[in-house]
Amino acid sequence: MRGHTALHLGTLDDLRLSVAGHQGATVLSLVADVLGGRGHGVPRPWRRMVLEAVPATAGQVLRPLFDPGYSVIPDCVTPTASMPRGDIATQCAQLGDLSANVLLAELEREFGGALPAQWRPVVDRPARWIRAYTQIIQAVWQAFRPVWDRAGPLLERESERVGSAVVRGCADTVLSGLSSRFRLTGDRLLLPDPQNDTYSLDGRRLVLVPVVSGPGTSLFALDRSDLVWIGYPLPGLGRLWEGGPDxxxxxxxxxxxxxxxxxxxxxxxxxxxxxxxxxxxxxxxxxxxxxxxxxxxxxxxxxxxxxxxxxxxxxxxxxxxxxxxxxxx
CATH class of the missing domain: 1.10.10.10 (Winged helix-like DNA-binding domain superfamily/Winged helix DNA-binding domain)
Incomplete structure (x- = not known):
């Protein structure tokens, strides 16, 4: 693991662990891979599905969010803002009502006077960018919704699997098997991240989010005051690819x-x-x-x-x- 962020979990037997099948995490993984150049391993049929659903300018619109030089997704526009509850329809409705001033204020807090170049077009015309961004999120979800619906039994099974492991006191087994990209070492969960940060769970709830995307999915938010969430590949993803065009x-x-x-x-x-x-x-x-x-x-x-x-x-x-x-x- 070249670079990683370490999450100190504390005593594993004391973990407050739950599962959330969150639509926004799946959409975020899809756009990050297909349009943002992040390698989540989205299979070819799903990549085509996403590319055919969005306008040709989608990559340019999303560039500020996934630029390799300075990647940041403001909380007010991330599809995972409602974690662990909420759905894409509600999120898009909220985006439609989002004030440009709210976005600008959050960018100011994030960057201060050192705004990266890729964000300047957004700051120049924030309302237009919000509309274009919302349309992309809606289009990706509308195209991918049938796949999400087919994943319903797998999501239910994963929730039951994790719940059963927690009841049996086997949280370490769950955490060590989430993804080949994650590594559990003692009470530390190592997550792939070039920032090489360190966080502590400190009694917060740990929410596991199975993502319907690719086998290389890696998403997480470790700085919320109420919970930490980690997105990982939904077990059994290969079953959803069966019968596709490949x-x-x-x-x-x-x-x-x-x-x-x-x-x-x-x-x-x-x-x-x-x-x-x-x-x-x-x-x-x-x-x-x-x-x-x-x-x-x-x-x-x-x-x-x-x-x-x-x-x-x-x-x-x-x-x-x-x-x-x-x-x-």
């Missing part, structure tokens, strides 16, 4: 395929959400009889369950099946 994984190199076989790997991926046997057979490309054979073996292994509903038989992955796909994808 081709199916190469069976010669796909680890899940190498472990369970091509057809069973495709069945497991197709069963990420409840589906009918007929629908899965069509998606997987095998006969109903062949599908029934493979599903029986997967069910015996505890990876899927089947249930008859009227004239249809529906199947879905179990928690064990989810864990296997997460591990091998």
């Amino acid at each position: 081709p199916r994984p190469d069976p010669r190199t796909d680890v899940l395929t190498l472990v369970v076989g091509d057809i069973r790997a495709r069945i497991l991926r197709a069963a990420g959400a409840p589906a009918t046997m007929g629908g899965v057979a069509a998606r997987v490309g095998c006969s109903p009889a062949n599908l029934t054979h493979h599903c029986a073996r997967l069910e015996q292994s505890g990876l899927i369950v089947r249930r008859r509903e009227g004239q249809h038989v529906r199947l879905r992955r179990t928690a064990r099946g989810d864990a296997l796909v997460d591990l091998l994808t």
